[in-house]
Amino acid sequence: MRCLICHVETIPDVTWVTFWKPSVQKKICQECEEQMDKITASFCPGCHRPGHEGVCHDCEKWEKTNPGLLERNVAAFPYNEFNKELVARWKYRGDFVVLDAYKEHLQNVWLSSFFKGRQVLSVPLSSKRLDERGFNQSEAISYALEEEPFSVFERSHSEKQSKRGRKDRMQSENPFRLLHPISDPVVIVDDIYTTGRTVRHMASLLKEQGCPSVSSFTIFR
Structure with missing residues (x-):
């Protein structure tokens, strides 16, 4: 199977577990998966902003306004x-x-x-x-x-929202x-x-x- 993103062939890892039980074929390669990243620890509980401890400034401002x-x-x-x-x-x-x-x-x-x-x-x-x-x-x-x-x-x-700047979006x-x-x-x-x-x-x-x-x-x- 080839990676859905970069189209290189994905090769499943072979371990003692997969040796006896066929592994699930991955849809994306390891390199693409790492670049996609995932939001795990350290995120704002209000908006899920990654890499933030506690409630972020934007969420605090939203709650005030x-x-x-x-x-x-x-x-x-x-x-x-x-x-x-x-x-x-x-x-x-x-x-x-x-x-x-x-x-x-x-x-x-x-x-x-x-x-x-x-x-x-x-x-x-x-x-x-x-x-x-x-x-x-x-x-x-x-x-x-x-x-x-x-x-x-x-x-x-x-x-399109993507064509608007942050200030324009907020005031729209x-x-x-x-x-x-x-x-x-x-x-x-x-x-x-x-x-x-x-x-x-x-x-x-x-x-x-x-x-x-x-x-x-x-x-x-």
Whole structure:
């Protein structure tokens, strides 16, 4: 089998255990797996910012300006340079198998987050953006987690968040409209948590309509 990312042949390790029992063929090579990295110890409990002890400054600021909107965000991988390139391949160039490289660890983090059982909400794309990409990345991640996403929002404009600076993102008007209220705890699934503005825009609408708890789950932080 070849690595889904760099396409070199993956050779499973041979140990006394695998000698008697065939090993599971890995989808990614060791070098790519190391570059993808994983968020393990030392992360902000509020947003999962890697390499941070305790609550980070951004989360402290959010709680002062918009208290109680988001319970927490859980992420699986850091948004490093290697992962940025993979996102570009998957999200903008249609290399859909890239998501499979993250799938196993994503599912493990999902189960350990104790979000399973909550309603999973997708982040909507504008019709223009959906036509450009051909798929909704939020829904694709949900299916990779073996969850059925619910669509309860619509987006009012098609401007790319990735093209906006941090200040513009933080000051942006809410681009979403809630189609109907939800009375159960929910988790919003998306690809990247950058400033946290997107999920808090959605959380504010949910909370206004009586949702008791809103969290988010992302591949990257």
